[in-house]
Amino acid sequence: MSSSAPSAAIPAEIPRHEDLVNERLVAWYFIASLVFLGTSMLAGLHMALQLVHWNPCPDAELLSPGRWRMVHTNAVAYGFLANAFLGMLHWTVPRLTLRPVASSALSYFIFGAWQFVVLSTAAGILIGPSLQDAPWVMELAAKYNISMSLGAQGIEWGETPVWIDPIAQVGLLLVAINFMVPISRARGPMYVTLWYFMAMFVWTFLVYAMGNFMSEYWVGGTSGGAVGGLFIHDLVGLFVTPLGWGMMYYFVPILLQKPIWSHGLSLVGFWGLAFFYPLNGIHHFLYTPIPMFLQYGAVIATIAVEFVVTTVIINFIGTVWGQGKSVYRSLPLRWFYTGMIFYFLTCLQCALQVTLTFQKLIHFTDWVVGHAHLVMFGVFSLWLFGVMTYLFPRLIGRDWWSPQLCEWHYWLSTAGVLVMAFDLTLAGIFQGYYWASLQMWDVSVDGSMPFWITRVFAGLAMLGGFVCFVWNLVMTYRTAPAKGAVAAV
Amino acid sequence: MLLLALVILVPSCLGFANKFFEFVMLFRGDADGAFAITPILNYLLAGFGFLLMFFWAAMNGMFHDIEGPKHQHLEREKMLDRGRG
Ligand code: HEM
Numbered sequence: 001m002s003s004s005a006p007s008a009a010i011p012a013e014i015p016r017h018e019d020l021v022n023e024r025l026v027a028w029y030f031i032a033s034l035v036f037l038g039t040s041m042l043a044g045l046h047m048a049l050q051l052v053h054w055n056p057c058p059d060a061e062l063l064s065p066g067r068w069r070m071v072h073t074n075a076v077a078y079g080f081l082a083n084a085f086l087g088m089l090h091w092t093v094p095r096l097t098l099r100p101v102a103s104s105a106l107s108y109f110i111f112g113a114w115q116f117v118v119l120s121t122a123a124g125i126l127i128g129p130s131l132q133d134a135p136w137v138m139e140l141a142a143k144y145n146i147s148m149s150l151g152a153q154g155i156e157w158g159e160t161p162v163w164i165d166p167i168a169q170v171g172l173l174l175v176a177i178n179f180m181v182p183i184s185r186a187r188g189p190m191y192v193t194l195w196y197f198m199a200m201f202v203w204t205f206l207v208y209a210m211g212n213f214m215s216e217y218w219v220g221g222t223s224g225g226a227v228g229g230l231f232i233h234d235l236v237g238l239f240v241t242p243l244g245w246g247m248m249y250y251f252v253p254i255l256l257q258k259p260i261w262s263h264g265l266s267l268v269g270f271w272g273l274a275f276f277y278p279l280n281g282i283h284h285f286l287y288t289p290i291p292m293f294l295q296y297g298a299v300i301a302t303i304a305v306e307f308v309v310t311t312v313i314i315n316f317i318g319t320v321w322g323q324g325k326s327v328y329r330s331l332p333l334r335w336f337y338t339g340m341i342f343y344f345l346t347c348l349q350c351a352l353q354v355t356l357t358f359q360k361l362i363h364f365t366d367w368v369v370g371h372a373h374l375v376m377f378g379v380f381s382l383w384l385f386g387v388m389t390y391l392f393p394r395l396i397g398r399d400w401w402s403p404q405l406c407e408w409h410y411w412l413s414t415a416g417v418l419v420m421a422f423d424l425t426l427a428g429i430f431q432g433y434y435w436a437s438l439q440m441w442d443v444s445v446d447g448s449m450p451f452w453i454t455r456v457f458a459g460l461a462m463l464g465g466f467v468c469f470v471w472n473l474v475m476t477y478r479t480a481p482a483k484g485a486v487a488a489v
Numbered sequence: 490m491l492l493l494a495l496v497i498l499v500p501s502c503l504g505f506a507n508k509f510f511e512f513v514m515l516f517r518g519d520a521d522g523a524f525a526i527t528p529i530l531n532y533l534l535a536g537f538g539f540l541l542m543f544f545w546a547a548m549n550g551m552f553h554d555i556e557g558p559k560h561q562h563l564e565r566e567k568m569l570d571r572g573r574g
Contacts, residue, residue: 014565017573095569096562189551191558202538210531223527230531254566259559267555274539278532294529 011098020094025107027395029087030388032115034470036079037381039122041463043072048459051452062126070125070152070159076376077157077235079118084384085243086114086175089197091391092250093179096194102181110174117160117168124161125152157232158211165212172208176201192266196246199274203238207231222289229290230281236375237277237305244380245269245312248336251387252319255333256326261318265311272308276301286359295356302354309347316340331406335386338414342378342421346371349425361436366451367428374421377413377462385413385469392473401475405468412465420458427451 049055050065057063090107094100101107128151131137137150152159160168183190183198190198211231215224253260260266282290282298320327320337327337349371352358362368389406393399400406427448434444513526546552 014568014572017569020569095566098565188561189554189558191562193562199539203535206535214527219527227527227531250562253559253563257563259563262556263559264555267552271539271543274543275536278535297529 014098017095020098020100021091022101022104022107023395025104025111026087026090026391028111029083029090030392030395032111033080033083033087033384034466034473036075036083036118038466038470040072040075040080041459041466043068043075045456045459045463047072048452048456052449052456054456061130067126067129071122073157074121074125074159075118078121078160081240081376081380081384082118083114084388085240085247086110088243088247088384088387089179092193092247093182093197096191096250097182097186099182099185102178106174106178110171110178113167113171113174117164117171120164121160124150124164125159128152128161153212153216155211155215155228155231157235158215158228160212162212162216165216169205169208169212172205176205191249192260192263192270193246193250195267195270196242196249199270200239200242200246203234203242207234207238211235225285225288226282226290226294229284230278232284233281234278237273237280240376240380241273241277242270244383245273247383247387248316248340251332251390252316252336255330255336255390256319256323258319258323261315261321265315269308269312269315272311273305276304276308280305283354286354286356287363299354299356302350306347306351309343313340313344331403331410332386332390334410335382335389338410339379339382339386342374342382342417345421346375346379349374361432362428363432365428365431365435366424366448367432370421370424370428373417373424378417378421382413382417385409388469392476396477398476398479400472401479402472405472409465409469409472412461412468416458416461416463416465419461420455423451423454423458 046056046063047065047069055065090101128149132150140146149162151161153162153165158165179197180201183194186194210227211234215227215231219227249260249266279297279301282294283302286295286299288295316337327333349367353362353367353371389400389409430447430451431444434447509529
């Protein structure tokens with residue numbers, strides 16, 4: 001690993017942080033993301049209560065858990081993760097490129113437009129189905145020959161109603177333009193974070209178009225299923241993963257005050273993801289009518305991605321080597337490395353899931369739901385909490401009101417998701433065996449009950465951690481600025 | 490190294506192209522067959538784009554001094570924080 005003349009690509013006069021980063025917008029994005037996370041958690045809890053027959057509002061159509069389940073997943077993906085990542089991008093990209101985003105006005109416009117997209121998605125999911133059946137709507141639809149559905153679109157993770165899709169698609173294009181301008185103007189070889197972000201702008205745009213338009217208008221039936229499979233997994237692998245890894249490559253070296261172990265290896269990880277990931281999606285549809293050669297292709301591509309992931313994990317272990325104590329002392333670092341352990345566990349699960357033998361057991365069981373929470377909350381949300389824990393004091397200009405509440409946030413979230421993931425993983429194995437032994441369906445539901453009750457309590461712990469964080473944030477904002485602010489927690 | 494890459498890549502690419510061609514021939518004219526080709530075509534298009542980007546990066550010196558950017562990253566951060574009001 002050669003150490004080069006470090007300042008080759010850094011101009012002698014560099015711009016001021018204040019001229020590069022719009023801190024207010026970063027804070028707005030983070031706050032919006034927290035509002036959606038809170039909503040999503042309440043929705044998840046609602047669904048979890050329904051599954052143990054404790055539905056708190058059984059008679060309210062608008063509060064039916066089936067609709068709120070979709071709000072749960074959509075609010076988390078597009079409301080929480082997307083908003084938080086956008087905030088993070090507004091901090092990292094200008095600092096990495098030493099150039100501001102293309103247009104500050106565009107940034108504000110995108111912020112508003114994105115909240116509109118997420119809120120309309122929720123409205124479409126919640127009131128769309130009721131509205132759809134209203135006589136005056138049916139009359140209008142018949143009169144003008146409109147066959148468009150007002151409610152959720154029938155595509156997993158693409159439930160955003162069809163009439164919002166074009167707006168979201170344009171929004172994604174604008175996001176790409178806003179950030180690609182500074183990236184394309186940056187000089188010299190790029191740092192790995194920028195590679196990930198750059199690819200993500202292209203991928204997300206294409207993936208969204210593929211998932212929401214192709215299966216809706218052009219390819220139906222099994223073909224639609226195949227495309228839907230690609231879409232779901234590409235959202236995780238080509239939208240969330242590059243953002244997550246790019247973010248870690250940016251923040252971990254800063255917090256450790258030490259460069260990443262091997263930049264070369266990090267690029268191997270990036271190009272590996274680029275070439276192997278896009279074929280993975282079909283692994284969601286093992287044992288379906290999709291041709292076996294496509295399923296085998298997905299299995300092999302997934303194994304290849306496992307190797308790629310290993311290079312990334314080795315790189316981060318190499319970076320922290322000899323400085324293990326700082327992971328315990330610095331809370332943001334602790335969030336990051338805990339997320340990495342969960343990432344490793346998720347990939348370990350993937351290695352099992354992708355074998356046909358194992359799929360036979362866990363297909364359609366709660367194992368998958370456990371896996372989803374482990375990766376979405378255990379990995380990406382934990383990383384984002386780390387970033388927020390680190391950045392909020394800088395954005396507000398004062399230290400955290402209560403470091404203890406920060407600790408509570410960490411421990412409740414980590415313990416909650418650990419219990420939830422373990423609990424649902426186990427539930428999945430039990431369910432698989434109930435079904436394989438051809439027991440009555442009810443037997444498997446009764447057998448799942450203890451696991452589903454445990455999930456409610458795990459969810460309450462996660463929600464408790466979140467409340468600690470929000471309370472701490474409000475109090476930090478309301479207290480007077482402290483001297484020597486912004487020390488890391 | 491280059492020789493090894495060629496020894497591995499050339500036969501695999503030829504083999505894949507051959508199999509893919511056979512596959513397309515098999516499904517030609519069959520409306521249902523299109524669905525099997527769609528994901529592969531998607532992948533090939535995306536993969537081709539990235540292959541072009543990879544060559545562009547290599548030709549523009551992005552992989553020269555491969556460890557350089559990690560030092561610049563930290564240095565830049567320090568300078569930005571130093572100048573922060
Ligand atoms: C209060 C905490 C939470 C509770 C109680 C909860 C509960 C649930 C429930 C009951 C489901 C539906 C499972 C089913 O259909 O069988 C679900 C699905 C899901 N949740 Fe959560 N959740 C919580 C937090 C979160 C968070 C914070 C995230 C992401 C950051 C998340 C991501 C997901 C995903 C991705 C799914 C879809 C899983 C699938 O379709 O396989 N959940 N959750």
